[in-house]
Amino acid sequence: MTLTDSPAVNRAGARYGDPDFVLGATSPVIEQQLRHRSVRAFLPAPVTEEELQAVVAAASSAPTSSNLQAWSVVAVTDPARRRRLSDLAARQEFIAEAPLFLVWVADLDRHHRLAERNGRPLDATAYLESTLLGVIDAALAAQNAVVALESLGLGSVFVGAVRNHAEEFADELGLPPHSVAVFGLAVGHPDPTEVAGVKPRLPQTAVLHRETYNASEADAGLPAYDERLAAYNRAHGLTGAWSERVLARLAGAAAMAGRDRLRGILERRGLPSR
Numbered sequence: 001m002t003l004t005d006s007p008a009v010n011r012a013g014a015r016y017g018d019p020d021f022v023l024g025a026t027s028p029v030i031e032q033q034l035r036h037r038s039v040r041a042f043l044p045a046p047v048t049e050e051e052l053q054a055v056v057a058a059a060s061s062a063p064t065s066s067n068l069q070a071w072s073v074v075a076v077t078d079p080a081r082r083r084r085l086s087d088l089a090a091r092q093e094f095i096a097e098a099p100l101f102l103v104w105v106a107d108l109d110r111h112h113r114l115a116e117r118n119g120r121p122l123d124a125t126a127y128l129e130s131t132l133l134g135v136i137d138a139a140l141a142a143q144n145a146v147v148a149l150e151s152l153g154l155g156s157v158f159v160g161a162v163r164n165h166a167e168e169f170a171d172e173l174g175l176p177p178h179s180v181a182v183f184g185l186a187v188g189h190p191d192p193t194e195v196a197g198v199k200p201r202l203p204q205t206a207v208l209h210r211e212t213y214n215a216s217e218a219d220a221g222l223p224a225y226d227e228r229l230a231a232y233n234r235a236h237g238l239t240g241a242w243s244e245r246v247l248a249r250l251a252g253a254a255a256m257a258g259r260d261r262l263r264g265i266l267e268r269r270g271l272p273s274r
């Protein structure tokens with residue numbers, strides 16, 4: 001896209017809550033990514049099998065460490081199972097409401113099965129590096145899926161709360177050892193009456209460093225960002241700014257809803273992460 005056919009709406013400005021921020025280069029893909037928002041209210045219309053296959057093809061197109069493809073995804077449409085998964089994931093109602101719940105799995109069991117069939121060792125999978133590799137592969141695949149489904153007019157929200165009760169989640173989905181659910185993705189047609197918008201992000205000065213990391217420059221924009229996010233929150237029936245929410249979310253194990261037990265769970269699921 002050239003500057004002469006630049007869009008009428010400054011979507012980069014909306015992304016940062018700063019109308020003065022304008023991109024000098026853009027593309028249809030970037031313009032779509034700038035419009036991203038999590039969707040937590042869905043219409044009952046199903047996601048078609050064709051749409052699911054297209055979204056998984058986009059997920060499979062993500063880069064993957066050493067082409068190990070250490071991820072799987074479980075597509076859950078059964079309403080009773082979605083209700084049980086919702087109960088396990090902090091009773092978030094949209095999991096039961098969305099017609100499709102995708103559970104993204106860091107999956108090293110495929111590789112274990114391969115090694116077993118061939119009578120070969122697979123000792124590297126016991127290390128934290130391998131667990132991280134599976135989590136990274138799953139995340140890259142899932143975000144590719146998000147971009148794809150948004151391009152189809154669908155909406156979604158990630159669900160990290162699948163890790164609140166990771167063992168019960170694994171039981172409900174019949175996950176094999178050497179695998180763990182990393183996050184879910186509730187998917188469906190966005191309910192147009194949902195009160196939500198493009199949530200402003202940290203300014204580029206906070207996240208983009210030149211050559212070396214500069215903490216004081218990075219943090220200089222935080223007060224202005226707090227004001228922008230507080231304004232967004234007020235407009236959408238929410239309270240607080242960024243700094244106070246971060247400090248509450250990361251204060252300690254009490255705010256982790258069971259995820260503080262994850263190391264032991266990984267060990268029991270055959271991902272010792274040494």
Ligand SMILES: Cc1cc2nc3c(=O)[nH]c(=O)nc-3n(C[C@H](O)[C@H](O)[C@H](O)COP(=O)(O)O)c2cc1C
Nearest residue numbers: 036037038040092157158159160161162183198199
């Ligand atoms: C890994 C991950 C886990 C998340 N878990 C939840 C969740 O359990 N519940 C929820 O409502 N949103 C969840 N979210 C969505 C974030 O809250 C949301 O992406 C963030 O506030 C930014 O808002 P936006 O996506 O609308 O731009 C999660 C996002 C990610 C990336």
